[in-house]
Structure formats: structure tokens, C-alpha cells
Amino acid sequence: MKNRLTLFFVSLYILSFSQEKPSIIVDVSGSFSKEIISNKAAQVYGGFNFDIGTKLNNNKNGDFIISFAYQFSSNVTYSYPFDSISIDYENQKTEHFDSKGNKIRPYKSLQRIHLIGASSKYIFREHNKKVRPFLKIAVLSEVYSNYKNGLLVFNEYFPKVEPSFSYIDPTPGGEDPAVDYYYSHFYYSTPLVINFLGGVDIKLIKNLNLNIALGYDFRIMKVKYAEWKENDNVYDKLKTIPNENINSHMLDVQLGLTYAFSFKKKPTTPK
Numbered sequence: 195m196k197n198r199l200t201l202f203f204v205s206l207y208i209l210s211f212s213q214e215k216p217s218i219i220v221d222v223s224g225s226f227s228k229e230i231i232s233n234k235a236a237q238v239y240g241g242f243n244f245d246i247g248t249k250l251n252n253n254k255n256g257d258f259i260i261s262f263a264y265q266f267s268s269n270v271t272y273s274y275p276f277d278s279i280s281i282d283y284e285n286q287k288t289e290h291f292d293s294k295g296n297k298i299r300p301y302k303s304l305q306r307i308h309l310i311g312a313s314s315k316y317i318f319r320e321h322n323k324k325v326r327p328f329l330k331i332a333v334l335s336e337v338y339s340n341y342k343n344g345l346l347v348f349n350e351y352f353p354k355v356e357p358s359f360s361y362i363d364p365t366p367g368g369e370d371p372a373v374d375y376y377y378s379h380f381y382y383s384t385p386l387v388i389n390f391l392g393g394v395d396i397k398l399i400k401n402l403n404l405n406i407a408l409g410y411d412f413r414i415m416k417v418k419y420a421e422w423k424e425n426d427n428v429y430d431k432l433k434t435i436p437n438e439n440i441n442s443h444m445l446d447v448q449l450g451l452t453y454a455f456s457f458k459k460k461p462t463t464p465k
Contacts, residue, residue, distance in 0.1 A: 219259050221245040221315075223450020227267075227411045232443045236350035238270040243450065245313050245332075256318050263313040263332050265387070268303040273347045273354035304353040305341040307384055309334035317395050324397045330407065332389040339383065343432060346379040346417060351440055354378070375421050376428070382416040382437050389446055401454045411444035 222244055229237040247261025274290070290298040311334030319326045345354045357378040361371040393407030416437040422428040 217249055218455040219245075219247050219249065219261065219452060220455070221247075221261065221405070221450060221452045223405060223407075223448045225265075225446060225448045226270075227444040227446045229442050230445050232441060234350045236271075236347065237352050237442055237444070239267050239444075240270050241265055241267040243332075243448065247313070254320055256316060257321075259315045259317070261313045261315070263311050263334055265309045265311075265332075265334055267307045267309065267384075267387075269305045269353050270301055271352055272302055272304050273352070274298050274302075275356050304355075305344060305381065306339065307336055307341070308338045309336050309384065309387055311335055311387075313389075326395045326397075328393055328395050328405075328407075330389070330391040330393070330409075332387075332391075334387045334389075336384040339381070341381050342383065343418075343429060344381045346381050348377065348379055351379060351415060351417065351442070353381075373424065375423055377419070377421040380418045380420065380432060382418055384413060384415050386412075386414040388412045391446065391448060393448070395452070401456065403452045403454075405448070405450045405452055407446075407448040409446045409448075411446035413442040413444060415440045415442065 223242075225239075225241040225243055227237075227239040227241070229235045242265070244264045245261040247259050250258045250260055290300075311332060313330060313332035315328055315330040317326050317328040341353065345357055346352060347354045348358055357376040359376045360374045362374045363371065389409060389411050391407040391409035393405055393409075396404040396406070398404055417440055418432055418435045418437055420428050420431055420435060422431060
């Protein structure tokens with residue numbers, strides 16, 4: 195991986211400075227992705243994107259940019275157990291508390307994913323236009339996550355704090371129901387994320403532009419499923435369970451800034 199990154203940056207450097215007007219393009223954006231038509235449409239991610247690249251042409255009617263892409267992605271929603279509920283009818287507000295009386299936050303970053311890859315972007319229209327439409331595609335793969343073997347909601351694939359469980363039905367007049375077994379999906383990795391975006395590039399000042407984009411996000415997530423008893427070590431059991439691929443279709447919204455660093459070539463003196 196380190197050698198591939200080095201080769202990519204060297205290639206960008208050569209491509210940039212081999213042009214008549216060398217430039218480095220830095221693109222920083224925030225993103226929000228919501229699952230729409232797959233599984234149970236329950237996954238929601240917030241993220242941060244950083245692209246650094248160069249223009250591959252000097253066409254007055256459009257710009258083609260290729261970049262190294264980094265993305266940080268984290269869950270927005272999660273499943274949490276609660277012991278009690280407080281309802282404020284006047285303000286139409288509901289609050290949840292755990293068994294110790296601590297207030298539970300409805301949003302919490304549990305699953306943090308770091309991805310790298312490449313992106314390409316084409317900006318239409320002449321350079322002097324204030325508003326220019328663009329198309330962008332990015333292909334990324336996970337390099338690290340803090341959530342490997344973390345719990346996921348069964349068949350919905352977003353993080354949860356505790357596993358689900360199945361009860362043993364009590365006999366009439368007997369004791370309270372007891373837990374028969376626990377079950378859950380477990381997160382393993384995100385080997386592929388593809389973003390297809392369309393948006394507008396708005397010039398703010400020289401070399402600094404605002405980007406607004408809407409598009410489609412395709413994700414492949416590798417997960418495992420396990421069932422276990424009270425005293426079982428489920429993490430030992432996971433070592434022998436094969437991964438399954440979960441395909442997710444997301445609506446993606448991005449808002450960011452682009453800055454172009456331009457360089458002047460030193461004129462060559464004839465010998």
C-alpha cells in the first residue's frame with residue numbers, strides 16, 4: 195500500500211508539472227449519505243473528504259481533474275438499549291435513560307472508517323464563468339476501521355451497543371423468561387465505495403470555489419452473523435465464520451471548497 199501511494203503521488207507530480215500551466219487542486223468537503231433502496235434503508239453516514247490532484251488538460255471549455263482521494267466515514271444513527279423514557283408533552287420531546295439513570299444521546303460515532311482511492315472530475319463550461327456544472331466519480335477502499343467485529347443491528351447493518359437475544363418461553367406459572375441465545379451481525383470491512391456525483395462549482399474568489407453536489411453512493415460491506423450462548427466466546431467463533439457481502443445503495447450529498455494552487459514554469463534559456 196505504501197509503495198502504491200508513493201507511485202500515485204509521483205505520477206500526479208509528473209502529470210502536473212509536465213503541463214504548460216502546472217496546478218495542484220485541493221478539494222475538501224463534508225458528506226451525508228442515507229441508504230435508500232437496499233436492505234431496510236437504515237444506514238446513515240456522515241463523512242469528510244479530502245482530494246488532492248491535478249488538471250490533465252488546459253481546455254478553455256472544461257477541466258478534467260484526477261486526484262488521490264481520502265474519505266473518513268462514520269455512522270450517524272445507532273441502536274441503544276434504554277431502561278426508562280421521559281416524555282415532555284409540552285415541548286414534544288422524548289429522552290431515554292440507561293439503567294444507571296444516564297441520559298442516552300440519540301447520535302453517537304461508534305463506527306469510524308478510513309478509506310483511500312482515486313477520483314476524477316470534469317467541470318464544464320469556460321473558466322471565466324461564475325457557475326459551472328461538474329460530474330465526479332470516486333472509487334475507494336477501506337484501509338482501517340476501529341469497528342472490526344463490532345455489533346450491527348440484525349439485517350439493518352448499522353451499529354448497536356448490545357446484541358439481540360431470544361427468550362426461552364416460560365412454563366405457565368413459572369419464572370420470568372430467560373435468555374436462550376444471543377445473535378447479531380458483526381462488521382468486518384468496507385472493501386468498496388463508489389461515489390457518482392453531479393453538482394455545481396461556484397467561484398467565490400480567485401482560485402477558491404464552492405462545490406455543491408448530489409449523487410449516488412454504492413457500498414459493499416463485509417459482515418458476519420453469529421449465534422451464541424451466555425458463556426460462549428463469540429469472538430473465537432467469528433474466526434471460523436465466513437464473510438458475506440452486503441450491497442447498499444445510498445443517496446449522497448456533499449458540500450465543500452476547492453482551491454487551485456497555480457505555478458509558473460521557469461522559462462528555459464536557449465543555449
